[in-house]
Amino acid sequence: MRKIIIGIESSCDETSVAVLENDNNLLSNIVSSQVQIHQKYGGVMPEVASRIHVEQITMVLEEALNKANVTMEDVSAIALTKGPGLIGALHVGMQAAKTLSLVYDIPLIYVHHLAGHIYANEFIKPLQYPCLALVVSGGNTELVYLKEPLSFEIVGETRDDAIGEAYDKVARVLGLSYPGGPIIDKLANKGNPNYNLPSPMNDKSLDVSYSGLKTAVVNLVHKLKQNKTDIIVEDMASSFQLVAVNMLIDKLLLALEQYDVKQVVLGGGVSANSYLRRQVQEKIKEINNEIEVLIPPLWCCTDNAAMIAKVGSMLYDKKIFGDLNDGVDPDWRLEDFSLL
Amino acid sequence: MHIQLLIDTSAKYLAVGLSKNGKVIASTQYEAWQKQSELTIGEIDRLFKITNINPKDVTRIVVTNGPGSYTGIRIGLTIAKVYSTTRNIPLCLVSSLNMLSGARDKKIALIDARSKRAYVGIYQDGKPLIEDKVLTLEEIKQLINEYQDFEIVGDAHLLDKNKVEVDIIQQLEDLSSIIDDVENPHLAVPIYLKD
Ligand SMILES: [Zn+2]
Numbered sequence: 001m002r003k004i005i006i007g008i009e010s011s012c013d014e015t016s017v018a019v020l021e022n023d024n025n026l027l028s029n030i031v032s033s034q035v036q037i038h039q040k041y042g043g044v045m046p047e048v049a050s051r052i053h054v055e056q057i058t059m060v061l062e063e064a065l066n067k068a069n070v071t072m073e074d075v076s077a078i079a080l081t082k083g084p085g086l087i088g089a090l091h092v093g094m095q096a097a098k099t100l101s102l103v104y105d106i107p108l109i110y111v112h113h114l115a116g117h118i119y120a121n122e123f124i125k126p127l128q129y130p131c132l133a134l135v136v137s138g139g140n141t142e143l144v145y146l147k148e149p150l151s152f153e154i155v156g157e158t159r160d161d162a163i164g165e166a167y168d169k170v171a172r173v174l175g176l177s178y179p180g181g182p183i184i185d186k187l188a189n190k191g192n193p194n195y196n197l198p199s200p201m202n203d204k205s206l207d208v209s210y211s212g213l214k215t216a217v218v219n220l221v222h223k224l225k226q227n228k229t230d231i232i233v234e235d236m237a238s239s240f241q242l243v244a245v246n247m248l249i250d251k252l253l254l255a256l257e258q259y260d261v262k263q264v265v266l267g268g269g270v271s272a273n274s275y276l277r278r279q280v281q282e283k284i285k286e287i288n289n290e291i292e293v294l295i296p297p298l299w300c301c302t303d304n305a306a307m308i309a310k311v312g313s314m315l316y317d318k319k320i321f322g323d324l325n326d327g328v329d330p331d332w333r334l335e336d337f338s339l340l
Numbered sequence: 341m342h343i344q345l346l347i348d349t350s351a352k353y354l355a356v357g358l359s360k361n362g363k364v365i366a367s368t369q370y371e372a373w374q375k376q377s378e379l380t381i382g383e384i385d386r387l388f389k390i391t392n393i394n395p396k397d398v399t400r401i402v403v404t405n406g407p408g409s410y411t412g413i414r415i416g417l418t419i420a421k422v423y424s425t426t427r428n429i430p431l432c433l434v435s436s437l438n439m440l441s442g443a444r445d446k447k448i449a450l451i452d453a454r455s456k457r458a459y460v461g462i463y464q465d466g467k468p469l470i471e472d473k474v475l476t477l478e479e480i481k482q483l484i485n486e487y488q489d490f491e492i493v494g495d496a497h498l499l500d501k502n503k504v505e506v507d508i509i510q511q512l513e514d515l516s517s518i519i520d521d522v523e524n525p526h527l528a529v530p531i532y533l534k535d
Binding site for chain 2: 047050051054055057058059061062072088091092094095096098099100101102103104105324325326327328
């Protein structure tokens, strides 16, 4: 039988609807990004994001169905992001999904946003277990151990800011635009890491911390400005990126000493970072050639509904459906989404 | 057969109802502050079940689109927009101040906007005499001097009068026959009145 799963994602600043056929055939994945609107505020404004989701949601849904050439009558289930994310933004996707579930009498499937980022990789290649996932984005920095499908154990995470937040902050202090990740990456590739920045955490845990690095950049920039010394933006970007990414790599390598895995998978918006992609591949190859590195294609690093539909499709087979009277969960822990 | 689904989640209430050929056949209304996200669709589902109506038999959606609670407004309006656009049925938007005023008599509708301000609308037989706006309580006292014989409904306690509660679903049903559908439901947006 033909299985058609609709995915809905509205946890932050992208309104997205996808139509997935039989696990792997992505019929459509429409993403309406609000990035340009939030750019003028230098970050995502939650109230503005919620407003735009309400304006966009039905048009995005209709476009996704049209492009996939399916009608609601063909749909087997609706998968949506229940959390984590911005509460007001999540509400919109939740109400849209519940309405479709009620009107078309089809099951709801609640999906954890970070599980979506991890399983986005399956559009390229199946995950092999056990594996380690590094999920890095504007809101998350997590090292996750998957012993089996849909079993998640967070083995390391940030103790303060997410890596993406640190990129945004550094971009702002250097007078660059939002979001900071892509622009710093681009500049860093043209510069050299000539500025000395401290590597803040060097304990034996698998956690990272970005507030120290962030503050170090801010203080250095202010000091240079006070001394009327020209700042070489490319070099500052390069110096920051070196420390920020290597901090992750160090913890990843440390985790690989403790966990015997077949694969390392990347996910989340920051996994589009060119230096991170290179470093992960090189360093893991150096220590163990057997471990396969999965890196999502650029189109599914950032938030999208295809990845939500993907996880939804797995849960559909296991008949794990959501209750119509459930709410969103802005602080949902990935572990609580585990099947085990 | 003309079946309307009526929804108001724009303030502290969760109010949903079904009407058949102009008559409300099932409805519910209770205080559900910040619980509308969880409960609204479940309540609509319950109404369909007790009336034995299939959700696909609904022929028109009537919903309040503010002003009021930002989150609440978005919940009702998202449901209404998705319902209307996927089923291809008309969508009727009603200002929450208009809903409080109902379709009859002379009314001043007030909704608390906090910080000594309120949303205010002035209606006669369901038609607006002024544009809905947000004003300070002092400004409202000035404004309503001209409308001495109008009854104050909604958050009248802000002006030291008794709070007046209304039958939300009945008022929406009454108004639905005098308010036109929106041209394009995709473009329906909440009315926030404040930034
Ligand atoms: Zn994300």
